[in-house]
Amino acid sequence: MNTYVRSMIAGFAATVVLSLLMIMKGAMGLMPQLDVIAMLSGMAQSMVGMGGSGIGWLIHFLIGTVLWGVLFALLYDRLPGSQAVAKGMSFGVLAWVLMMVLAMPMAGAGLFGVKLGMMAPVMTLILHLIWGAVLGFVFGRLQGEAVLST
Numbered sequence: 641m642n643t644y645v646r647s648m649i650a651g652f653a654a655t656v657v658l659s660l661l662m663i664m665k666g667a668m669g670l671m672p673q674l675d676v677i678a679m680l681s682g683m684a685q686s687m688v689g690m691g692g693s694g695i696g697w698l699i700h701f702l703i704g705t706v707l708w709g710v711l712f713a714l715l716y717d718r719l720p721g722s723q724a725v726a727k728g729m730s731f732g733v734l735a736w737v738l739m740m741v742l743a744m745p746m747a748g749a750g751l752f753g754v755k756l757g758m759m760a761p762v763m764t765l766i767l768h769l770i771w772g773a774v775l776g777f778v779f780g781r782l783q784g785e786a787v788l789s790t
Contacts, residue, residue, distance in 0.1 A: 641782065643713045650779035651709025654728075655701055658771040671763055673756045676700065679747040704771070708735055712775060721776075724785050728776020729769050736768035 662676060681696030712731050719727040740761060744753040753760035 643783075644710055646782040647713035647716075647779055648705050648709035649782060650728075650775050650777075651712065652701070652705040653778045654771045654775035655704030657774045658704065658767055659697075659700070661767060661770065665763075671757070671759060674753070674760050674763060679743075679749065683743075683747055708775075712779065716779075724776040724780025724783075725773050726776065728772040728774070728779065730772070731775065732768040732770075732772020733765070735772070736765050739764065739768070 665671065666675070677693055677696035677700060679696075680699045681692055684690055684695045684699060685692075708731075712728070715731065715734075716727060720730045721727040740752040744760075745751055749755045749760070753764065
């Protein structure tokens, strides 16, 4: 299987897990002001005149699957860590930093999302670490790597 196909499958799987965690967070009423889907939808509405939660979810999955998936494959050999899970988590931190300095300000949440409260950067970092771990785990398994060996 092509490396980029593997990385996009891994990105999709990691984005599914992240999405389930986001839905659970919302159902529990945790940080309702941190609604990434609404932020993406609002950004799409202001940029191209199309919004709504469906557009927000579509953008979320395209970013997680295609953009981050392909970028993970491109950077894989340069990422710190000796195992796929560690590489995925370090990539998750990179994705988090880019979200904090690019996407959050574009969405009106300020640098590192500080307008959403001080827990926003912490919550999103935790979610990105989990996302990265799943990304690395699935990618490693798809290339036949023993991803959790000691």
